[in-house]
Amino acid sequence: MFYENPPDVYGRLSEHFESLSIPPVIHKVMAREVLDGRGQPTLQAELHCIVKGLEQHLSTVTMASTNLLMESAPVEKKEADEKERQEFVDAALQFIQGPITEAISGIGPANQGEIDENVWKILMKFQTEKEEEERKERERAAELEPPPPEPAKEEKTISPKGKKKLGSAKSSTVVMEEPKEPMLPGCNAACVVSQAVTLAAAKLSKIQPFEHIANLYSSQEQQEYELPLLMVNLLNSGKAYPGKQNLIKELLLIPKPGKTLRQSLKQLTAIHHQVGKLLFPKLGVPGLYVNDFGGYCPQYDRPEQLLDLAQEAITALDLTPGEDIFIGLNCAAHEMFDLDKGKYETAQGMLKLPDDMIEVYADLINRYPAIIALIDPLKKQDVEQWRKLCERFSEQCFIIVDKAYSRAETLLKQGFGELRSTAVSLKLQQMTSVSTITEAGKLIKENNAAVVISSVLGESPDSFLADLAVGVSSRFVKFGAINRGERICKYNRLLEIEDMLISQDRIKATVTFGFPVIKPPEPEETAEDENKQE
Template structure:
């Protein structure tokens, strides 16, 4: 029987040493599923509410014992006896039980833990891998990894304004080769930083977090690492950014308060990104404008949306209401998908489907506070999303997802497909070629400088 027999939750620690929720769902037949919930450092204003205890004497107020109690004492009683194979029914019951728009009563962390654990239990019950259970027979696309190898912003205690600098191995012909490319560049970057006398400690997501002279130096250092690793910047590997602009948006201006203190208007911020995209081999920019700056987003999309993937994270918070507004107003051409921003699996899948039917890419993403849970790896393949963000090439909480994707690729054998450049299907091939040529131009300029 696939009916839910018991639900149990506990408080565990995430990758930053902060408490988070883990839930287990047991079926009458004996199968179980377990899931742990991540949490973010830079969060969107409209994200579903993560319930914290607020007791400053315990974990600095970040305990989740109340969320755990909500699962064990309230949610468990409500969903025991329901069919785990009916994910939509389970999630609808969770949403109704909470009764708030932002899941603030029981906590999105409580609801999500149960939602994901239920899916795992159901997959075990039917004897299928999680990705196959969620996605069906057509789940076969391995995602292009966007690997965050240099951290700044809210993810690191350094002087870099922008949160994530990523490498994207567009020239790889398999996920395994893409992972190798990223790993070799990561180690090359360590060597470059050491040679320049910079620290090689890592940030929350496993990327290096040095104090550089400028935001531009972050890009140039990564390009040097790509070349030193034996890859062609632009052809083999491109760049992606997550500036997390909401974090440095103050009173209608973008303020580079961690670096040179400059203050830019929305129009100037768009021109800044446009200049970077014309100078460097950049294929994707996430949260290049602040979440409340819809006019800025519209301007950026009009100026750059035909040749750069423009990803809304804080702008959309994995919520169909905000995504639909973005579609209607022509803001962004891609969405970042974070399961804990919305709080249930069904709502997450609905958001991915809305993006796809409107010609927008969906990138499955981790959070800065992660666990060893690998659910998002399976979710990326299940939905044929084509892209994933799950950190750098260090820290087991990040590597766990990459290793799960290696297992899935092996399991798929010849049926699996790695998208390569087609992962960015909303960007035309000529536009991608133009961005790639920026990498070659940078290489020539570097060679001339070193003569």
């Protein structure tokens, strides 16, 4: 220290003795019920650590509440979902302030993987106990119930001509509605605790949260950071909205690579306001109403109407669609699929088979070259059509899967399998931890696909997702429209990160989209071909 000659001798001494102190450890996690951006109950967690012998409050996180129901779901299902959400919050509060705090107390916040693993084991233990209780309950009920009577045999009557009536034939494909995944009430505790630990560890390390997440994501220290491109909600339509068209649920704006985030946000915000100016003379004040994603919801009967409106707003600002601003479409194929008919209902009364859908998208992409992303264009069961879509358009368009891997744990457990896509959407929800997201991100990139970090419908005014997206080097972020506090805080955090990286000369520019290409397999050479070559 004599040779260093520090300007603050006592400050330098305090740093020296601090380095000799016992490493900080978790003391307790406090949790409370708060509200998300929709006024729904959700969780807030505070992490307290013992630092240099004293208890300190290091981080506070408010998590998003998960909404798995389709927007067009009946009221009865939505009411049941609200009741279940409250049960999950109540159970999570008990988990956090009981067994979870006991399990992670005394562990350093830097041990993210160990903490997430401990929390997961606790939840699995309770899940196993719950399943065992349900099994015993079913056995008791079966013992008390008398066996059902044998059904009477019915004689089949055959028409004289042995023919079915015209129009009575049905599709040979049997389509079953996908059952809701059973989840342990309170499992959402894992997500909020994991985020709180990440923020606390970053604070103790005196680095930014995105830097700490990058260290978790990669074993090598990252010198430069590439900011994700934006996917901003502009228009919403589909089964839950007025109008006949179901093909487009969300129309998203994507800026040209190479611009700063600040420049991109200014352009996208101007387009959002321009659409409002175009809708107001036609629809009045109702034309300015927005949904929970923040996008406008005009009544349209054809998908072209949404695309034309977006392009009109873009060109009105002297910007060129397909050059300055690009378009992404969230098709939400599982929502437009008619279970009774076994076909996609792209518009009221217009039914399409999976192979037909490829031509529907081909027509749109050819007529609107600005389209460079399709989210959930097909159901996950249509594996062959996903492959064909990727082979045909992956050189010019991201084919993004969202619904098939609704949780990152599902992707890690099942892998990619036969379902082909060029990008995967990841969300922090339910029991998904930060460790799970980082591991899923690695798996996605190992399979030559891009990562999209997406928000959920019940977002909270918390900016953690922005740091997560930068930390795992995601290609896109999908946070909704540029309005309302629960979304603006995330965009503002990205701006803050950009300014920080520019001032430190640590930002890496995104020059191109870099489409991950899936090529069709090359035809095998036959004996006849070999003879011709000879």
